[in-house]
Amino acid sequence: MSPTTSAPIIDIEGLSLAYARDGRTNVILDKLDLAIPRGQFLVIVGESGVGKSTLLRVLIDLAKPSGGTVTVNVDPAIRTPMALVFQDARLLPWRRVLANVAFGLERLGMPKAERCARAEQMLSLVGLGDLGGRWPHQLSGGQRQRVALARALAVEPEVLLMDEPFSALDSFTREGLQDEVQRIQQKTAKTVLFVTHDIDEAVYLADRVVVLAGAPGRIAADVTIDQPRPRARRDAALVEAARQLRGELSRRSADL
């Protein structure tokens, strides 16, 4: 059966996750339901420790849920339905930039020349076309994050997962990269799950913002932001949406 376009590309139902610690179980996520339509730019916000990274780790199979199901509706022929951009770029220091970008392609049985060509192309896409020959330690933090983004894009995932990818960067670099991600997402029409602490970043990028709150974490708010793109950072509607989300977040944490 080929996936229908109307079905959500990711359908999370009753997802729970608990860690055993000191003989007690520590429930991080509790019966989470979330359906993500194809092509949506979904931003997840929430306090530190609420389980945002854990959710992404479950999706990409780095963590096993203790209950519930995750359905991913993609063509089974696609070997890398998802790719993850980590908060700290996590480039492999012994590979040059180009080889880092090509990393995920080495599993796909692609000839070397083609891998290089694809990696070059992705590097240009993130604006680092001429840095392919450098070692990771010769890059700035922002450049490293771009390489991590290119590495994730290179495998042509259906869903791009990004875990606070820009939180360690200065605001100037961060805004540049936000625009970059927005442009790439517009161009490739990929589904994006983007985790952030930054409410302004969330409303600027998102089609939809989901607030995770509480212990165990649940969805406390689910807000659609349907401002047309390209957006202006100081757009009144976005500022208003951010104000409401902040209110929501502080109300939720006051409740606990």
Next chain:
Amino acid sequence: MIRLRATGLALVGLVAFLIVWEAAPRLDLVNPAFLPPPSTIPAALLKEIASGAWLVAVIESLSHYVIGLCVGAGAGMALGIVAGMFRSFENLTAWVVRLLRPIPGLAWVPFAIIWFGVEPRAAVFIIAIGVFWIVFFATQGAVRSVDRDLIEVAQAFGFRSPLARLAKIVLPAATPGILVGLRTALGQAWMAVVAAEIFGVPGIGSRMMQASSLLSTDIVVVYMLTMAALYGLFDTAFVALQGWLLRWRP
């Protein structure tokens, strides 16, 4: 400028050392038969080379050295990787390792001779044992301390089998630590070469023993210096290789 000065001082030190060495037997402070002055060494070397003995001894020792090093380092790396990657294997071998590890390589000489005779294989065996433990522990430690975060990167990109993990992350990440162990082993193996050959396996060590029994101390010194030179050569080449392999480091 500072480097030039350091080189100059090192040279002064060496010359002073040679002068003291030369003076001691000449001024009869020691018996020249027990300590030949350095000025006699070049002639002794030429004589030894001309007779063909030098080249034969060097080739024999080098072959013990290289084969022993490869066998010991290969086994040490292989088992070190398995022990570093799989906790169960480490646990399984923990007490065996504790039992065997403190036994010095030379304590294996009797068995080496019983098993292999006074043959090159005995020397290779003794060299390999000494090298094995050094490389094994260096590799195990390096593999165990590979950054978990980088292993997750491999997993996230679908490299999930132990072999893929090894090739893509563990081996390159552990290379610096493994190389440190290998360099130590490079020096240790020379000691083992001489020790093994002193028991009769043909090579530099046995040639030195022959010379000393004839009180040809100048020949003994020739081979001591030969070993120093060979070790220096190997170490320099290794450091160059290491620098190239680790050129990704800041």
